[in-house]
Amino acid sequence: MAQQEDVFKKIVAHAKEYGFVFPSSEIYDGLSAVYDYGQNGVELKNNIKRYWWEAMTLLHENIVGIDSAIFMHPTIWKASGHVDAFNDPLIDNRDSKKRYRADVLIEDHIAKIDDKINKEVEKARKRFGESFDEAMFRQTNGRVAELVARREAIHDRFSQAMNDNNLDDLRQIIIDEEIVDPISGTKNWTEVRQFNLMFKTEMGSTADGAMTVYLRPETAQGIFVNYLNVQKTGRMRIPFGIAQIGKAFRNEIVARQFIFRMREFEQMEMQFFVRPGDEMKWFQYWKEWRLRWHKALGLGDEKYRYHDHEKLAHYANAATDIEFLMPFGFKEVEGIHSRTDFDLSQHEKFSGKKIQYFDPELNSSYTPYVIETSIGVDRMFLSVLSSAYEEQKLEGGDSRVVLRLPAALAPVKCAVMPLVRKDGLPEKAREIVDDLKFDFSTHYDEKDSIGKRYRRQDAIGTPFCITVDHQTLEDNTVTLRHRDSMEQARVNIADLHRLIHDEVSLNSLLRKLK
Numbered sequence: 251m252a253q254q255e256d257v258f259k260k261i262v263a264h265a266k267e268y269g270f271v272f273p274s275s276e277i278y279d280g281l282s283a284v285y286d287y288g289q290n291g292v293e294l295k296n297n298i299k300r301y302w303w304e305a306m307t308l309l310h311e312n313i314v315g316i317d318s319a320i321f322m323h324p325t326i327w328k329a330s331g332h333v334d335a336f337n338d339p340l341i342d343n344r345d346s347k348k349r350y351r352a353d354v355l356i357e358d359h360i361a362k363i364d365d366k367i368n369k370e371v372e373k374a375r376k377r378f379g380e381s382f383d384e385a386m387f388r389q390t391n392g393r394v395a396e397l398v399a400r401r402e403a404i405h406d407r408f409s410q411a412m413n414d415n416n417l418d419d420l421r422q423i424i425i426d427e428e429i430v431d432p433i434s435g436t437k438n439w440t441e442v443r444q445f446n447l448m449f450k451t452e453m454g455s456t457a458d459g460a461m462t463v464y465l466r467p468e469t470a471q472g473i474f475v476n477y478l479n480v481q482k483t484g485r486m487r488i489p490f491g492i493a494q495i496g497k498a499f500r501n502e503i504v505a506r507q508f509i510f511r512m513r514e515f516e517q518m519e520m521q522f523f524v525r526p527g528d529e530m531k532w533f534q535y536w537k538e539w540r541l542r543w544h545k546a547l548g549l550g551d552e553k554y555r556y557h558d559h560e561k562l563a564h565y566a567n568a569a570t571d572i573e574f575l576m577p578f579g580f581k582e583v584e585g586i587h588s589r590t591d592f593d594l595s596q597h598e599k600f601s602g603k604k605i606q607y608f609d610p611e612l613n614s615s616y617t618p619y620v621i622e623t624s625i626g627v628d629r630m631f632l633s634v635l636s637s638a639y640e641e642q643k644l645e646g647g648d649s650r651v652v653l654r655l656p657a658a659l660a661p662v663k664c665a666v667m668p669l670v671r672k673d674g675l676p677e678k679a680r681e682i683v684d685d686l687k688f689d690f691s692t693h694y695d696e697k698d699s700i701g702k703r704y705r706r707q708d709a710i711g712t713p714f715c716i717t718v719d720h721q722t723l724e725d726n727t728v729t730l731r732h733r734d735s736m737e738q739a740r741v742n743i744a745d746l747h748r749l750i751h752d753e754v755s756l757n758s759l760l761r762k763l764k
């Protein structure tokens with residue numbers, strides 16, 4: 251674990267050193283859980299967004315996009331339940347003066363017990379070898395059975411307390427389980443309180459005072475309140491979807507782990523409107539399709555898993571997360587939820603407007619059911635960045651740091667380098683840049699030795715380096731170096747476009763989703 255934390259620190263440092271992610275307001279000592287994307291970060295982020303947007307809207311003829319405002323009528327958040335129920339239970343430790351989410355403290359505690367169980371199982375697997383029967387072992391081994399029973403008991407009590415909103419019992423679990431503050435090491439806990447995560451601000455200034463508005467905590471509501479507009483103007487027929495990418499804001503109590511949990515972040519959400527009764531079929535469809543989207547990036551199939559929710563939000567009748575193996579364990583990157591007709595019905599109730607769909611095939615009207623896919627751009631960015639980061643030992647005692655980014659997402663696609671800064675090589679290299687730049691993000695680099703220039707490009711994940719040397723002037727060939735294999739091939743300038751395009755285009759990535 252310590253080693254993993256080390257790697258994570260290195261990734262954070264690398265992200266800053268190479269212009270991917272900077273702490274916000276850094277010259278003023280930063281602003282907690284807010285980050286800025288730098289010159290390479292913004293390109294990677296835009297490419298992730300394009301991959302999502304095009305996969306959703308280009309590949310599905312029944313999905314269209316919108317871009318709704320961050321400010322919305324405050325009653326929307328009353329209708330959606332956010333004003334009353336978008337809370338986290340918080341608890342303070344009186345000694346460290348640190349604030350925690352009570353539910354997270356308990357979940358972490360349960361995860362530690364799971365770790366212990368898994369360690370026992372792994373030890374036994376090694377001991378018994380081929381003949382190991384895991385199910386049998388879990389049932390019959392005394393120590394494991396005891397841990398499993400304890401885990402189940404805590405888990406049941408925890409689920410009950412969360413379902414009942416029983417803050418006293420949440421605190422009591424922390425006391426009974428002797429959970430200590432990781433910083434002070436003490437059990438000196440305050441009461442548990444509810445904390446609403448929405449940021450409030452004021453709009454306008456009239457004689458009666460200003461109106462309280464919220465910074466949206468999710469983009470989804472902008473889709474729901476535009477359901478009628480899009481359905482009517484786009485003459486959409488159910489089933490159909492509306493996609494949106496945009497900023498969301500949550501006043502997270504504990505904001506740790508870099509861009510994993512931020513107070514200002516970006517979401518890519520799609521609401522898919524279906525006939526009541528068809529929702530489970532579509533839930534399955536989107537659950538599978540979204541995982542396919544992730545896997546097509548080639549970050550490693552073993553790094554993903556589903557986590558089906560046992561405890562469902564009051565409006566949902568099915569929910570699952572797609573989790574990714576981050577340097578700090580499997581974590582949620584995307585949620586897929588079957589939200590029934592909750593949101594549209596609520597907006598119908600609060601706005602007094604009829605929000606229904608007339609289904610010509612059934613010759614009747616109904617409130618559509620909704621399947622939602624909701625993914626955080628920043629978490630996606632972190633999963634791509636952390637799985638791409640690699641420190642490699644090379645032959646001859648050399649080493650390099652390379653970002654093995656999926657080529658279609660890389661901020662820079664190719665770098666063109668004259669071997670030396672004379673003899674007309676820079677001019678020739680510029681000519682190549684001037685041609686490639688219309689299709690690919692292309693860098694020109696002439697400073698330092700060629701080895702150093704390669705390392706710089708490796709560190710930001712550039713898939714191709716093109717070197718112009720004296721032979722180029724004679725026969726119009728260059729060396730094309732691949733980032734991952736470091737292999738170099740002599741190719742014709744005329745072939746560059748095709749060779750690069752085949753590997754870096756978003757098009758080839760999208761085709762994998764067919």
Ligand code: ATP
Binds near residue numbers: 509512513585624628
């Ligand atoms: P968590 O349980 O981690 O707080 P959540 O279940 O509240 O997440 P959702 O409300 O389902 O998250 O939001 C959908 C997606 O938005 C998440 O899967 C995640 O990728 C992203 N997201 C949510 N909160 C944050 C945040 N504070 N910072 C960055 N991304 C976030």
